Amino acid sequence: MDDAEAIERVRIATWHATYRGQLPDAALDAMSPHIEQRRQRLRDLGGAEFCFVAEADGRVVGFAVGGPERGHDPDYQGEVGAIYVLPEHQRKGLGRELIRESARHLARNGMTTLLIWVLRENGIGRGFYERLGGRAVREKPLLMPGLGEGYVEVGYGWLDTAALR
Numbered sequence: 001m002d003d004a005e006a007i008e009r010v011r012i013a014t015w016h017a018t019y020r021g022q023l024p025d026a027a028l029d030a031m032s033p034h035i036e037q038r039r040q041r042l043r044d045l046g047g048a049e050f051c052f053v054a055e056a057d058g059r060v061v062g063f064a065v066g067g068p069e070r071g072h073d074p075d076y077q078g079e080v081g082a083i084y085v086l087p088e089h090q091r092k093g094l095g096r097e098l099i100r101e102s103a104r105h106l107a108r109n110g111m112t113t114l115l116i117w118v119l120r121e122n123g124i125g126r127g128f129y130e131r132l133g134g135r136a137v138r139e140k141p142l143l144m145p146g147l148g149e150g151y152v153e154v155g156y157g158w159l160d161t162a163a164l165r
Helices: 003-019 025-029 035-043 094-108 123-131
Strands: 050-056 059-068 078-085 114-119 135-141 152-158
Touching: 003 025, 003 035, 003 050, 003 059, 003 078, 050 094, 059 094, 078 094, 094 114, 114 123, 114 135, 123 152
Parallel strands: 078 114
Antiparallel strands: 050 059, 059 078, 114 152, 135 152
């Protein structure tokens, strides 16, 4: 299994475990791996973009991807666009290390502010970002095919990532 396949396996498994009961089961069950798209994204990563993986026992159990903030937010330069750790590997420091490496990479590329989006109902994710010093600073609708309306993402921001690094 290559990194693209492993990352997609982690993404889908984490969505199923985290969002079951928060999002419609049909939308979760319809999720499919986008392996070729993920491979292409990994090949196309620019210098300020990144993809870090967390491994346990020789297999990928988490990942973080990001780069420059995608929405042209005047307050935030960098963004972690996705971070996932399989539930059975959470609370072991892997997520914290992925965020740390993300913040370090962004800082090396001149971005010392950070924004991360999370589903409003995701109490575990929100608590994780708050424990890391993030503050809820933005909201936007979650746009996902087959999901419908009414779901909101909360943007957690850090105006200085020094403590994360």
